[in-house]
Amino acid sequence: MIPLLALVRKDLKLFFNDRRAVIISILVPMVLASFFGYLFGGQGGNAETSKVPVLVIDQDGSNISRGLITQLGSDKTLDVKPSTLESAREAVRKGKATAAIVIPTGFGMDAGHALFTGATKPELGILYDPSHNVELGMVKGILSGAVMQAVSKEMFTGRSGREMVNESLAQLENTPQMRPENRKALRDLLGSVKEFNEQQDREGASGQGELSGGLSMPYQTREQAITSGQNIEYNGYAHSFGGMGIQFILFMGLDVGIALLMLRQSGLWQRLRAAPLSRTMLLGSRVVSASLIAGFLLLVLFAFARIVFGVHIRGSFAGFLGVCAAFSLMTASFGLMVAALGETVEATRGYSIMATLIMVMLGGAWVPTFIFPKWLQKLTVIIPTRWAMDGLDGMTWRGLGFSSALAPIAVLLLFTLLFGLVAVTRFRWGTEG
């Protein structure tokens, strides 16, 4: 027991004696987590996000196109500016605009016809930045709603709409190919629209009513974030501090492995091996000290997040400690595995950094896993960091109970055993030469 305590105490002393390294290993994840937390919603989850820059090229100049631009401009998520085709193309190419919408000549007239008669639909051109696919989907959705509102408004209440109704009624009699019952139905519809317009005119003239705005979206949304409780808002820092903590603690685990690899090539290793110490103790002491350091770093990061950004452990505190402890153990055994499999320090550092970054990335420490493709989301269940992230998210902002921490803890402990097993079986003690 005395040698084990000495080995652990020595590791802790070496870590904490290196003040600069300690500060960096705490400060860097703090800074990055603060930044990512701000980007992903910040405190309260309703921080103003930047608007999507969209350019509009109005080649039509109709009431409908002007109405469409007004509709788009009224959306709080878009920053709409008029442009020419060439400037818009250049702006999108340089990434200064996410998309440019081209309203071609005759769009208003053709859209009106298409609305009532199903005639050939006019095309709206969209130039977009391929690196902003997610925003493109959003722009297309907003555009659909805006087009429907602008076209229907003009068709039901605008001058060109009335002309088009009259024109369509006249044309209706010259379409022998249309079946009589369909012709009658369309005549009734257009007649009703004409009558509706005339009634609007009369009411407008007598000041009895307001002009109708045409068709509008038949619903509105009421958004409610489902967090750990009522009136408790999502805190983006909870996820970012978990993610960055996991990333940098894994790097710490990797350093433990590299240090062990270097130790094996030094006189210190010979001296340790010459002492009457078991191999279990030599490796076990590393697991204990690395786990303690990892746990300490996680707790310091979350303490900082609690004080500065109001990140609370909304779920089970015991579950939170359990996930932290299981992840710390997993990190330590990961470090041992690195030391066991490593050949040279340089090569080991290279491939283990790559492995760590992949684990961090697929584990959802940088960005949440829900934006991954489905198959990738399924694949990430084999990544230990995914479980650590789920566990920390569950115990912090999701406010889940201890039972929800059990699966992440169990999986992380299984990975600890797996990595530990690989480390013990593959560790080169040097007795073979």
Added chain:
Amino acid sequence: MLEVKGVTKSYGKLVAVNGVSFRADYGETIGLLGPNGAGKTTTVSIIVGLLNPDSGEVLIEGQQVKSDTDPVKLKIGLVPQDMALYDKLSARDNLIFFAALYSLVGAKARQAITDALNLVGLSDRAGDKVGTFSGGMKRRLNLAAALLHDPQILLLDEPTVGVDPQSRNAIFENLEALKKRGKTLIYTTHYMEEAERLCDRIVIIDHGKVIADDTLQGLHRMLPVTNVIVIKLDHADGFKPERMLALSEVKSAALEQGTLRAGVHDLSRGAPGILHWLAENGHSYHHVSSEQPNLETVFLTLTGRSLRE
């Protein structure tokens, strides 16, 4: 005390140690002398249990080291060739740590640390971080760390590599003090001066094999000459040293850059004869001295190669 019996160790096709055998008794200092790569460190690693031999055995007071935690290991102290210290810890913290590896804590550990620091003369720097120490001081602390658990056998693997002459002398004094306390020292080196100064017996290893195992005097007896007379000639042109072999006292003769080196068995008889022969043959000289052959000469004689090669 320590018996190494027919130990062999190979790495693939390379036989690093080939049937090495020697023994060391209580209070004896054994020098393992050989050039770099001769197999000295491998032998030490096998003795201390860091490497398993392919064949042969190592007995410490009649017992083999059977496991990592075998108490027999308490009888051994290792001073590795590479510095085995933590630079970021103080000298005292290093020693506290190494003492605890042998379950030494409390008053016993404090006493052992004080004694070890006193022996190597680092008491006044005990609180300083090892990273601030000179190479020589680190070497001395490296030695102190191996003494804490008071081992009977001390294995020193080239403990003076890279240190200044002053620190080397300090280490020698430490080792001589340990020797006086009855410790058994196994000292590997490729510096013949160190082996000559410290060792009671010298085991010469080359290409993994023991090629000689004797006292310094015994090794010297293996040589064809016991003294070399060195004469600086005034004019060496045309001088043929092999002509001197006609003298019965002269066993070898060589001329290099105007200096004649003649090997003799008996200095008192050989020197007058050589000087008389030079005078008779008209060779004047301006300096005469004599040298005793050293381990370098022994190694050269036994292997045909220099220790430094």
